[in-house]
Amino acid sequence: MSTFTLGGIHPPEHKELACGVAVEVCKPPQRAVVPLSQHIGAPCKALVEVGQRVVAGQLIGNPEGFVSAPVHASIAGKVTSIEAFPAPIGRMVPCIVIENDKSDEWAVFEDDPNYMERAADVLKGRIKAAGIVGMGGATFPTVVKLSPPKEKKIDAVIINGAECEPYLTADHRVMLESPKEVVGGLKILMKVLGLNRGYIGVEENKPDAIEKMKAATSGDKDIEVYTLVTKYPQGAEKMLIKSILNREVPAGGLPMDVGVVVQNVGTAYAIYEACRAGKPLVERVVSVTGQGVVSPKNLKARIGTPVAQLLEVCGGLKGGAVKVISGGPMMGFAIYDLDTPVTKGTSGIVVMEDNQIVHRVKFNHCIRCGRCVEACPMGLMPLMLSVYSEKGLYSDAKDYHLFDCFECGSCTYVCPSKRPIVQQVRLAKTMVKP
Incomplete structure (x- = not known):
């Protein structure tokens, strides 16, 4: 088994809540709120007007820059408004609101059984x-990942099946239920990049997924399935590259700097659907889980579906539920409005109960114990980033490699003083330039 060398932690997994629950198709929402910015980079420009009828899969948002991605309607119906709504990350973003006309009419896609013969x-x-x-x-x-500069020679592509965040099981279920499609997506990536080596990394706590991936790649000498040690944050790109290829991405660098492209399991599945069936990304599998949910499930939901609907399908919230998180508990964001829509990046909805939350109005001083340094997978000094940010000395925080932190939360998890280290890092990043 493989793993990265620096830091890492072992928080309780809680995967058992939903890992055994097969993916269930969630009915389309009555009203879909489709953000024009569901990606890193420039937001899209709306291509539709209020009052216009659209069908599922229709292009409704055009990318305005190279680092951007088009947006499609997830349901058929009439556009009722184009206005700002809260996104899972907390800020307001422009969205296209579509009222479902119940026809579930789809745009016409090109089915191509010979897709691997295409250039x-x-x-x-x-x-x-x-x-x-x-x-x-x-x-x-x-x-953008598939368009590296000519001087960046890519020789390997990795499919990330680690899913190391506690609670989340969406990727696990995709690997179990659609292994051939995931492998198909990997082969497409290999062809696009002109590679003859592909890798799939899965943590050891998913033995059934490892078995499925190995069965789906049997006979493919160019693809290797790696069993990874269960250790957070094993699924981070830089950790994954170290674990599988023993390459270290340089400070301030990207995976392409060491010749690697990394893609998620769900992304590989979406790539297969796009190239095989011409289907745009308008739905995804979301883990709806946690001790605060009556019946944890894995739901295939349309983009724009409100979180409230997902929770309703899962039986609603328990009486002790106090926090709803978009994503996992380590790197996700607590949401304040259950009408927040599912986006392309919504991997899970985790509901925590009151007895799981550390309630502290004021955090304590750093005691210089060094636990955050031991836990940091990037070999940074989180205590210094935290203290400098707290004092408003943001430039000094930058000198401690502020932007090499990818906010995994390991430092905050182990801190005995319960300091909000990740939040302080995020603040410092907004105050200085990279």
Whole structure:
């Protein structure tokens, strides 16, 4: 088994709540709120007007820059408004609101059973047109990852099946229920990048998924399935590359700097659907789980579905529920409005009960115990980033490699003083330039 060397933690997994529950199709929402910005980069420009009828899969948002991704309607119906709504990350973003007319009419897609015979540029164009982004939560436009500068020679692509965040099981279920499609997405990526080596990394706490992936790749000598040690944050790109290829991404660098492209399991599945069936990214599997949910499930939900509907399908909230998180508990965001819509990056909805939350009005001083340094997978000094940010010395925080922190939350998890280290890092990043 493989793993990264620096830091890491072992928070309670709680995967058992939903890992054994097969994916259930969630009915389309009565009203879909489709954000024009569901990705890192420039937001899209609306291509529709209020009062216009659209069908599912229709292009409704056009990318305004290279680092961007198109947006499609997830239901059929009339556009009732174009206005700002809260996104899962907390800020307001422009959205297209569609009222469902119950027809469930879809745009016409091109089914192509011979998709692997197409030129790499054709497949890349389909991925771009489908609006695919990183579905593990980062939401980086996939086509940008597939367009490295000529001087960056890519020789390996990794499918990230680690799903190391506690509670989340969406990728686990996709690997169990659609292994051939995931492998199909990997093969498309290999062809687009002109590679003959592909890897799939899965944590050891998913033995059934490992078995499925190995069965789906049997006979493919160019693809290797790696069993990874269960250790958070094993699924982070830089950790995954270290674990599988023993390559270290340099400070301030990207995976392409060491010749690697990493894509999520859900992303690989979406790539297969786009290139095989011409289907844009308008739905995804979401884990709705946690001790605060009556019946945890894995739901295939349309983009724009309100979180409230997902919770209703799962039997609603228990009486002790106090916090709803979009994403996982380590890197996700607590949401304040249950009408917040599902986006391309919504990997899970986790509901925590009151007895799971550490309530502290005021955090304590750093005691210099060094636990955050031991836990940091990037080899940083989180205590210094935290203290400098707290004092408003943001430039000094930058000197401690502020932007090499990817906010995994390991430091905050182990801090005995319960300091909000990740929040302080995020604040410092907004106050200085990279």
